[in-house]
Amino acid sequence: MSPPPPQTATGTRRTVAQPTPTAGGGKHLPATLLGKLAIADTRPAVMLGETVLLPVIAIALGLLVNPQDALWANAAFPWAWLAPVILALRYGPLSGLGGAFVLLAGWLAVNLGHWHQFPQVYFLGGLILVMLVGEFSSLWRARTRRAEITQGYLDQRLEHLVRQHYLLRLSHDRLEQELIGRPMSMRDALASLQSTSGSAQGPATLLRLLAQYCQLESVALYPATDEGIDETPLAQTGRMPALRASDPLVMQALETRKLCHISQALANQQNSQYLVAAPLLDLGGDIYGMLVVDEMPFFSLQDENLQTINLLLGYYTDGLATQALAAPIIEALPQCPPGFAFEAQRLAHVYRSTQVGSVIVALEFLPRSIERSLPEQILRLKRELDETWLCEGGERQVLALLMPLGSRATAEGYIARIEQWSQQSTGQSLAEAGVFPHVIVLDDGKPLDALQRIVRIAEHHA
Incomplete structure (x- = not known):
C-alpha cells in the first residue's frame, strides 16, 4: 500500500478515492437475461x-x-x-x-355458445x-x-475463525519485538475487550487498546445505524473535532460497510478531513457504530495496522453479539461459557429457519477418569468448529462438545474416534476408563433444555 500524503501543520486538506464497487458491496445481478427472469x-x-x-x-x-x-x-x-x-x-x-x-x-x-365442446x-x-x-x-x-441459511452460518463461523487465527499470530509473532513499546500482549488486549464488552467502559477500553496497538492519536467512536450516525461520541481519545457526518470517507464507509482510509482517492476528488473510517458490524451485518480517526503517525497508516484495527473492531462487536444472544442461557446457567451459550442459541435459530439440527456429545467422566486427566486429554481432540464446555458436578465432570449442523451419525463417528483413541493410549475402552458418552440432539429449537440436561448429567440426576 502506498503511503498517503502527509498532513501539514496548516491542516492541508487531503483527497481520497471514490469507492469502487466490491464483490461484497452489493447484490450480484445475473449476467444473462434468463438469469434475471429466474428471480x-x-x-x-x-x-x-x-x-x-x-x-x-x-x-x-x-x-x-x-x-x-x-x-x-x-x-x-x-x-x-x-x-x-x-x-x-x-x-x-x-x-x-x-x-x-x-x-x-x-x-x-373465446368459445361463447360452444361450451359443450369443452x-x-x-x-x-x-x-x-x-x-x-x-x-x-x-x-x-x-x-x-x-x-x-446454512452457508451464511458457515461463512460467519469461518470469518470468526480467520479473526481468531490472525490475532493469535499477532500475539505470538510480534510479542517479543514490540514488548518495550507495547507493554501488554495481544492476548491481554483480547482479555480486556472480553471483560468489558457490553459494559459502559467498553468503548473507552476499545479506543485505549487501539491507541496503544495502532498509534492512533485522535480517534472517536460514534453510535450509528443504517439511517445515519449520532454525532455524540460513545468515547474519544485526543482532540477530536466535531463529527462531519457528510464527510466523503465516512459516507464511503457507511455505503461499503468496510474500513476506508485516506489512500483510497475519491473519483470526484472530494476532500476528507479524516484518515480512517471503519464501521462496527454485528454478526447479522447490521451497523452498530462508526470509528473515525483524525490523527495518527504517517508511518502507522499501513496494511498491517489497518488489519489490526479491523480485527479488534470485529472482536469487540462479536463480543457484544455474543453477550446479548447468550444472556438468557447465562442467566439460567451461570456456569455455562458465553461462547457455548451463544453458539447454542445461534444454532437454534438456524434450526428454526432451515430444520437443520445440531448435536451435543456429552462425555460423562467418573472420578477415576478425572484423576487420570482424561477430560483435558480428550479436549485436545475436538474439531475446529466445535464449542466445548467442561461442566463440573459433585464428583463427576461432563465435557460437552457442541457440533454445528451435525446429526446422530456425526456424534457416533466422533465417539468411535474417541473409543479408538482410548484403546490406543490407555489399552481400555471408554467404559473401562470411566467415560460414558451421551448424545443430545438440538432438534427442537430450545437449547436451554439441552444444556440443563448436561448439568443434570454432571450432578448424576439424568
Missing part, C-alpha cells in the same frame, strides 16, 4: 399481475397466430400451457393454478402438469433457502 418477485401485487398477465398474453398470441384455436387445444402441442408452467416454476403451484384458471376463463370467453382431457392434463411443476419448484426453493 421471482416477492411483492404480492407483482405476483398477482404476472399470474393474470402471462396467460392473457398467451391467449392474445393464440388469437393472433391461430384464431380458430387460440389455446391450441387441438394442436400437436398445447403452447398456451407454457404460461401457467412458467408461473408454477417461478412462484409455486398456487400461481400456476391461477394461470390455469385464467386460461379456462379465456377459453370460455376439452376436458386438454385441461386435465394441463392441470396435472402445472401441479407437478409447481411442487417441484416449491421443493427446490425450500432446499435452496435452507442451503443459503
Whole structure:
C-alpha cells in the first residue's frame, strides 16, 4: 500500500478515492437475461399481475397466430400451457393454478355458445402438469433457502475463525519485538475487550487498546445505524473535532460497510478531513457504530495496522453479539461459557429457519477418569468448529462438545474416534476408563433444555 500524503501543520486538506464497487458491496445481478427472469418477485401485487398477465398474453398470441384455436387445444402441442408452467416454476403451484384458471376463463370467453365442446382431457392434463411443476419448484426453493441459511452460518463461523487465527499470530509473532513499546500482549488486549464488552467502559477500553496497538492519536467512536450516525461520541481519545457526518470517507464507509482510509482517492476528488473510517458490524451485518480517526503517525497508516484495527473492531462487536444472544442461557446457567451459550442459541435459530439440527456429545467422566486427566486429554481432540464446555458436578465432570449442523451419525463417528483413541493410549475402552458418552440432539429449537440436561448429567440426576 502506498503511503498517503502527509498532513501539514496548516491542516492541508487531503483527497481520497471514490469507492469502487466490491464483490461484497452489493447484490450480484445475473449476467444473462434468463438469469434475471429466474428471480421471482416477492411483492404480492407483482405476483398477482404476472399470474393474470402471462396467460392473457398467451391467449392474445393464440388469437393472433391461430384464431380458430387460440389455446391450441387441438394442436400437436398445447403452447398456451407454457404460461401457467412458467408461473408454477417461478412462484409455486398456487400461481400456476391461477394461470390455469385464467386460461379456462379465456377459453370460455373465446368459445361463447360452444361450451359443450369443452376439452376436458386438454385441461386435465394441463392441470396435472402445472401441479407437478409447481411442487417441484416449491421443493427446490425450500432446499435452496435452507442451503443459503446454512452457508451464511458457515461463512460467519469461518470469518470468526480467520479473526481468531490472525490475532493469535499477532500475539505470538510480534510479542517479543514490540514488548518495550507495547507493554501488554495481544492476548491481554483480547482479555480486556472480553471483560468489558457490553459494559459502559467498553468503548473507552476499545479506543485505549487501539491507541496503544495502532498509534492512533485522535480517534472517536460514534453510535450509528443504517439511517445515519449520532454525532455524540460513545468515547474519544485526543482532540477530536466535531463529527462531519457528510464527510466523503465516512459516507464511503457507511455505503461499503468496510474500513476506508485516506489512500483510497475519491473519483470526484472530494476532500476528507479524516484518515480512517471503519464501521462496527454485528454478526447479522447490521451497523452498530462508526470509528473515525483524525490523527495518527504517517508511518502507522499501513496494511498491517489497518488489519489490526479491523480485527479488534470485529472482536469487540462479536463480543457484544455474543453477550446479548447468550444472556438468557447465562442467566439460567451461570456456569455455562458465553461462547457455548451463544453458539447454542445461534444454532437454534438456524434450526428454526432451515430444520437443520445440531448435536451435543456429552462425555460423562467418573472420578477415576478425572484423576487420570482424561477430560483435558480428550479436549485436545475436538474439531475446529466445535464449542466445548467442561461442566463440573459433585464428583463427576461432563465435557460437552457442541457440533454445528451435525446429526446422530456425526456424534457416533466422533465417539468411535474417541473409543479408538482410548484403546490406543490407555489399552481400555471408554467404559473401562470411566467415560460414558451421551448424545443430545438440538432438534427442537430450545437449547436451554439441552444444556440443563448436561448439568443434570454432571450432578448424576439424568
